[in-house]
Amino acid sequence: MLDIFRKRRMWKRQPELKDSYDVVIIGGGSHGLATAYYLRKEHGITNVAVLEKRYIGSGAAGRNTTILRSNYKTPEGARFYDASVKLYEGLSQELNFNLLFSQCGHLTLAHSDRAMFVMANRAEVNRLQGIDSRLIYPDEIKQLAPAMQVDNPNTTFPVIGALYHPPGGIIRHDAVVWGLARGADHGGAELHQNTEVLGMDRSNGRVTQVRTNRGNIRCGQVLNCTAGWSTIINDMVGVPLPITTHILQACVTEAMKPLLDVVIVSSQMHVYLSQTDRGEFLMGAEIEPWTTYRMQGTLNFLQDVSRHVLELFPQLERARLLRSWAGLCDLSPDYSPILGKTEVDNFHVSAGWGTYGFKAAPIVGKTLAELVATNRTPDLIAPFALERFYEDKLVSELAAAAVSH
Numbered sequence: 001m002l003d004i005f006r007k008r009r010m011w012k013r014q015p016e017l018k019d020s021y022d023v024v025i026i027g028g029g030s031h032g033l034a035t036a037y038y039l040r041k042e043h044g045i046t047n048v049a050v051l052e053k054r055y056i057g058s059g060a061a062g063r064n065t066t067i068l069r070s071n072y073k074t075p076e077g078a079r080f081y082d083a084s085v086k087l088y089e090g091l092s093q094e095l096n097f098n099l100l101f102s103q104c105g106h107l108t109l110a111h112s113d114r115a116m117f118v119m120a121n122r123a124e125v126n127r128l129q130g131i132d133s134r135l136i137y138p139d140e141i142k143q144l145a146p147a148m149q150v151d152n153p154n155t156t157f158p159v160i161g162a163l164y165h166p167p168g169g170i171i172r173h174d175a176v177v178w179g180l181a182r183g184a185d186h187g188g189a190e191l192h193q194n195t196e197v198l199g200m201d202r203s204n205g206r207v208t209q210v211r212t213n214r215g216n217i218r219c220g221q222v223l224n225c226t227a228g229w230s231t232i233i234n235d236m237v238g239v240p241l242p243i244t245t246h247i248l249q250a251c252v253t254e255a256m257k258p259l260l261d262v263v264i265v266s267s268q269m270h271v272y273l274s275q276t277d278r279g280e281f282l283m284g285a286e287i288e289p290w291t292t293y294r295m296q297g298t299l300n301f302l303q304d305v306s307r308h309v310l311e312l313f314p315q316l317e318r319a320r321l322l323r324s325w326a327g328l329c330d331l332s333p334d335y336s337p338i339l340g341k342t343e344v345d346n347f348h349v350s351a352g353w354g355t356y357g358f359k360a361a362p363i364v365g366k367t368l369a370e371l372v373a374t375n376r377t378p379d380l381i382a383p384f385a386l387e388r389f390y391e392d393k394l395v396s397e398l399a400a401a402a403v404s405h
């Protein structure tokens with residue numbers, strides 16, 4: 001209770017920018033902050049600056065729908081996200097900050113035989129990686145989500161089964177951002193908000209200087225952790241990324257009594273929802289097909305998402321929508337991240353996070369910190385190297401990614 005009216009600052013007042021840092025992290029979202037945190041925690045590297053053009057968490061980290069899970073389609077993806085969920089399990093205690101992680105379970109609904117086949121395949125891949133994931137049928141779905149219309153004869157897409165992933169769930173995104181920021185700050189990293197990277201100088205295959213609106217910085221290593229803006233930053237050093245940026249929208253209802261304590265996703269209906277600890281129904285859909293950096297929502301989204309949610313939960317017919325918003329998503333061609341080294345010696349990336357990158361924050365931080373400290377690519381992220389697009393070694397998560405949070 002004492003900390004509700006906290007007098008102590010979460011992190012130090014913003015210092016002046018120094019002339020140089022060992023590590024410059026561009027982007028104060030979950031990935032940039034996690035990397036700063038693990039640099040100190042695992043490797044004792046403290047001369048680190050996180051540069052954020054607005055305020056920390058102002059990007060997708062503060063706009064996402066907070067779903068964590070690891071039941072991915074490829075062994076590479078499943079292994080990677082599983083390592084992240086496991087880190088999240090201990091993160092509240094480690095950061096001494098309650099992240100409200102609820103492993104309430106995650107249901108991906110199947111509405112066709114084809115979907116059941118794809119999910120059976122996913123469950124097999126998951127179990128081979130030691131991940132709890134299995135196909136279930138309407139009787140068990142009804143037990144897990146008694147308020148959901150499973151047998152509605154008038155529904156466009158009948159529910160015939162689901163992929164059930166018990167360790168999946170939801171967390172508080174703002175708590176994750178603040179907890180990691182405080183952890184990074186206590187470890188000695190400097191958090192520079194309102195500090196926009198405007199350009200970078202490159203010489204002899206290295207980035208020598210980062211130019212910002214508050215002055216120029218010499219740098220040991222530079223990390224691009226800007227997600228939706230990652231192509232802009234990469235272009236500054238002449239390393240193009242095969243990424244397009246789209247908006248993803250979400251909305252919440254007013255708070256309701258507890259009705260749902262599992263995450264529901266339907267790829268075919270292009271909808272997903274969960275009920276937050278405050279009682280709001282948090283709902284979303286798939287990315288919009290056009291590319292943009294303008295985070296403006298649409299009426300179409302609200303109409304479509306409401307229609308589909310009401311087919312599953314007619315009880316929400318009179319629930320009022322409180323807020324809706326949009327955030328940027330950086331989509332790679334195979335729906336897997338682009339992570340690690342680039343052709344520029346001291347410039348590394350964390351990009352291609354599409355609609356699913358929040359769950360990866362701790363493992364991105366840990367593995368990128370290891371790369372920076374040792375100059376070696378950890379095995380877990382080797383499959384996600386940028387070179388895969390030149391070597392034709394894609395890690396295709398497309399089949400599992402229609403609504404892919």
Ligand SMILES: Cc1cc2nc3c(=O)[nH]c(=O)nc-3n(C[C@H](O)[C@H](O)[C@H](O)COP(=O)(O)OP(=O)(O)OC[C@H]3O[C@@H](n4cnc5c(N)ncnc54)[C@H](O)[C@@H]3O)c2cc1C
Pocket residue numbers: 026027028029030031032051052053054055056057058059060061062063064065066067068195196197198225226227228229233248249250284325326327328329353354355356357358359360405
């Ligand atoms: C509506 C929505 C729902 C989502 N739901 C989920 C979900 O349920 N589960 C999940 O795992 N993922 C989800 N995602 C995706 C997830 O939020 C992102 O993939 C993830 O947050 C990206 O990593 P980040 O947090 O580091 O990025 P961000 O928070 O976007 O951080 C990037 C930062 O870089 C800063 N920046 C950009 N350019 C510059 C510059 N020139 N100089 C300095 N700073 C700069 C930005 O201001 C921003 O703060 C969702 C995304 C959206 C939009």
